[in-house]
Amino acid sequence: MQRSIKELSVRYDPINETNTFTNGDIVEGRVVLEVTKEINVENLFVKLTGDADVRWTEGSGDDERSYSDHERYFKQKQYFIQDSSKKGQCEKNTTLVSGETYGSVIKPGSHVFPFRFQLPQQNMPPTFKGFHGWVKYIVMVKLKRSWKPTSSAQAEINFAPRNFGTNDHLLQPQSGTEDKKMKLFGSGKMSMTVTTDKTGYMLGEIIRVSVDIDNSSSRDIKLKYSLKQLQTFIAGRSTTHAHKDIVKETKDCIPSGGKTRFVVDIKLPHDIMVTIENCRIIKVQYELKVYLDVSFASDPTVKFPVVIIPPLQQCPPWHDPPPPYMPPQPNLVPYPGGAAPPPAGLYPNLYDPVPPYPGTAAGTFPNPNAMLPGFHPAPSAPVYDLNQSTKESFPNAPH
Structure with a gap:
């Protein structure tokens, strides 16, 4: 039996030659959804998260013990399609970002949904993968339908904290x-x-x-x-x-x-x-x-x-720093577990204070992920000729 969802992928625009983001940078991109027949969608959203995770085991057999811990830095979410019964509800530990919304009925064809996030101006660790843990910054799209498994796809972004000088x-x-x-x-x-x-x-x-x-x-x-x-x-x-x-x-x-x-x-x-x-x-x-x-x-x-x-990052050549892009933030993200922020000086800050404007302007470098002509966002999910679409698919991840 033919699958109704042929492609669900998420792509973001590189921001510089090394494709590395820092504090305050804008993450822009698009979700591509290609369907072979009409579907009805309850929820379609994209989220940007920053997390650290550790886990390891010690011993063996009956003496084996597992250890793990997790730390979340932020979660931002933008809805394209949302269940009408849940609109306006607060989501715990989530910053909701406004954007274009679409109807719940998706016609056959390829559809493009644009998104835009801003990385927080807080002191966060860089992207890291080690022996027993990692720090990841991920853009993920999820599509939910009644009586169907959730479909998802993701892409990792490389993050490095801003460094404007040496202590x-x-x-x-x-x-x-x-x-x-x-x-x-x-x-x-x-x-x-x-x-x-x-x-x-x-x-x-x-x-x-x-x-x-x-x-x-x-x-x-x-x-x-x-x-x-x-x-x-x-x-x-x-x-x-x-x-x-x-x-x-x-x-x-x-x-x-x-x-x-x-x-x-x-x-x-x-x-x-x-x-x-x-x-x-x-x-x-x-x-x-x-x-x-x-x-x-x-x-x-x-x-x-x-x-x-990190290497010294240069300010972009603006004559006057532009005002920061600040997406609507009805639900500010508290520290994990609702705890108070750690006292100043608890963790040494190797980096100077982050300036109140984005570090690098998007669009300075060519965008290898740009859609071909003919892909344009519209108030309702547009339909395109499947034979003319160019795709860079990410494997669907389990829910």
Whole structure:
């Protein structure tokens, strides 16, 4: 039997070359619905959500335990078609956005429904996928009919918090010294002083590390260093950790009686995750470790935290900042569970305050998702020749 819904997809317009959104940006796009026969729709809506989620298991068999937690940052919803009996009702923890509405009867053909959201101006973590959790910003469409399974499709957007400058404490250099006196398998002592040029770095920057070594021992030693990413996942009072090495290197040997200075440049990749400290259930941190490799003895080690922030984003070249696009917000989103907002300073804010206008104007770059000529929104869902439609389908997701 032929399915009545041939396509249900959601597409949004890229906002810049990297297709990355930030605080206050406008997310515009369209829902495409193609049906092969007339259908009656109870609800058709698109929503934009921001969420963090963690889950993991420990043990096995009868001792296996599962842990999970969730944090929602916002939910905005725009209705195209709504059950008349529910119109005007408040929806918990949801910001309702007004837009064009359509009749509940959908004729055969391909139909386009435009939407427009604005990302909140609040301090939210970046898009992230880790070992035991994620942070996602998703545009999802749902279509509900009587006595039929709910149809849905979604698309993820990449979000990075706005950074208009670097906080003063991130510009501070770091320094540490470690000494070791040889007792077994050798004599004398060795010392190492490590200095970094600052504490915080943007993606793509170079971490410059100076290492002064005095090997007054009877042993030859090697200088080693690493940059490690540490992921922490939190569910209630339980935590689990994961890590991965970003850089791991060994320098030349320092012979007995030798003194030397190494200047090490560590280039940060552009594709690693920035530091996350503004999420209640997920932390992403970095540790720089510099140590002397001494055979059959403990290694003198200096460790520093490293903060990685998004690249500096430029303001658009407006002569005067335009007023922000503020969709109607009859239901403001409270913090999860109705709790009060966390006190200032509870989570370190690595980013300067967000300005009161969108970061980048939509339409600056070509839109690869643009509809072909002939697709135009209209007060009632328009019908088009199925043979002339061009589609980029997303798989239907279960309800």
